[in-house]
Amino acid sequence: MTNRVLLLFILAAGCISVSSFVRETPVPKKKxxxxxxxxxxxxxxxxxxAMGQYSTEKEICLAVSLKLGALxxxxxxxLNILFTRETDTYPELHDRAKFANENKGDLYLCVHVNAAGGxxxxxxxxxxxxxxxxxKGASRKKRTKRVPQYRYTNLPSEAKGTxxxxxxxxxxxxKELAIIENAPMLREENFEKNYGNIDVNSPEFIAISLLKxxxxxxxxxxxxxxxxxxxxKVGRVDRDVRQRGIGIWVLQATAMPSVLVETGFISNPDExxxxxxxxGQEELSACIVRALKNYIAWLEQRQNGTGQExxxxxxxxxxxxxxxxxxAEKHRHP
Ligand SMILES: [Zn+2]
Numbered sequence: 001m002t003n004r005v006l007l008l009f010i011l012a013a014g015c016i017s018v019s020s021f022v023r024e025t026p027v028p029k030k031k032x033x034x035x036x037x038x039x040x041x042x043x044x045x046x047x048x049x050a051m052g053q054y055s056t057e058k059e060i061c062l063a064v065s066l067k068l069g070a071l072x073x074x075x076x077x078x079l080n081i082l083f084t085r086e087t088d089t090y091p092e093l094h095d096r097a098k099f100a101n102e103n104k105g106d107l108y109l110c111v112h113v114n115a116a117g118g119x120x121x122x123x124x125x126x127x128x129x130x131x132x133x134x135x136k137g138a139s140r141k142k143r144t145k146r147v148p149q150y151r152y153t154n155l156p157s158e159a160k161g162t163x164x165x166x167x168x169x170x171x172x173x174x175k176e177l178a179i180i181e182n183a184p185m186l187r188e189e190n191f192e193k194n195y196g197n198i199d200v201n202s203p204e205f206i207a208i209s210l211l212k213x214x215x216x217x218x219x220x221x222x223x224x225x226x227x228x229x230x231x232x233k234v235g236r237v238d239r240d241v242r243q244r245g246i247g248i249w250v251l252q253a254t255a256m257p258s259v260l261v262e263t264g265f266i267s268n269p270d271e272x273x274x275x276x277x278x279x280g281q282e283e284l285s286a287c288i289v290r291a292l293k294n295y296i297a298w299l300e301q302r303q304n305g306t307g308q309e310x311x312x313x314x315x316x317x318x319x320x321x322x323x324x325x326x327x328a329e330k331h332r333h334p
Contacts, residue, residue: 220257
């Protein structure tokens with residue numbers, strides 16, 4: 001009897017120690033696919049960016065970025081979130097990129113606001129008689145004609161929606177916008193020293209950019225696709241993922257996947273209101289966070305060695321975009 005109790009006791013003790021051993025054995029931890037995210041609110045300080053009827057791009061960029069940072073912290077407490085600016089200052093673009101690189105960012109998120117020129121509407125208000133002459137010397141004749149008179153009114157732009165940019169060296173149609181975005185960079189001191197004598201159209205520059213781009217291209221394009229997909233889900237007008245061949249210096253100067261989100265059009269009164277509203281800013285931030293979740297899941301999937309690309313669902317705009325890029329590349333390098 002006593003022996004049996006003792007045996008039971010030993011067995012029970014053994015079970016407890018085994019179970020506690022099992023409980024204490026550390027579960028092999030997955031390596032984190034992302035540690036540091038750098039959020040870059042566009043413009044700031046003396047550079048207001050695009051102007052709306054009552055607000056500026058720099059204010060909206062900062063407000064959305066801070067909300068976005070707080071949301072990411074909430075969802076991913078382990079992530080290190082850094083800002084290139086948290087107040088109304090203008091860190092030079094060179095310093096923003098340097099800051100991101102020195103802090104070994106795994107992702108660079110630029111937040112911007114778009115603008116489009118307004119339309120000019122012509123309205124016929126009457127006719128005016130004007131005098132003109134034909135012929136020379138004796139055959140010179142005085143004539144008159146009626147000329148329509150118009151009144152022109154500037155109507156605000158109707159362009160709206162969001163688009164997400166990634167760095168690419170294939171496209172040049174966006175040159176105009178890129179020049180606008182990079183204009184503040186040209187005003188910085190030591191431009192030549194910081195950026196070198198870059199001829200962004202030179203084959204060397206394009207080759208270097210292509211090499212660098214390829215390294216991070218896929219990740220940037222994937223995240224950008226996820227971001228646009230989330231915007232579509234909440235009913236934003238989808239202006240798709242775009243590549244910027246020229247300009248957006250920070251996108252190619254950051255040694256990490258990087259995207260630039262044009263959150264909406266400040267030049268459109270409805271959008272200006274949306275961009276300035278708390279609901280609008282929270283909706284935009286939430287979309288980016290959901291896209292980030294998908295992106296992290298996609299990276300983990302790749303890390304697990306399944307070698308599987310993310311499902312085509314929710315990835316479609318991005319896929320067609322990649323196909324376009326592949327075609328463009330083939331065209332460039334036959
Ligand atoms: Zn901007």
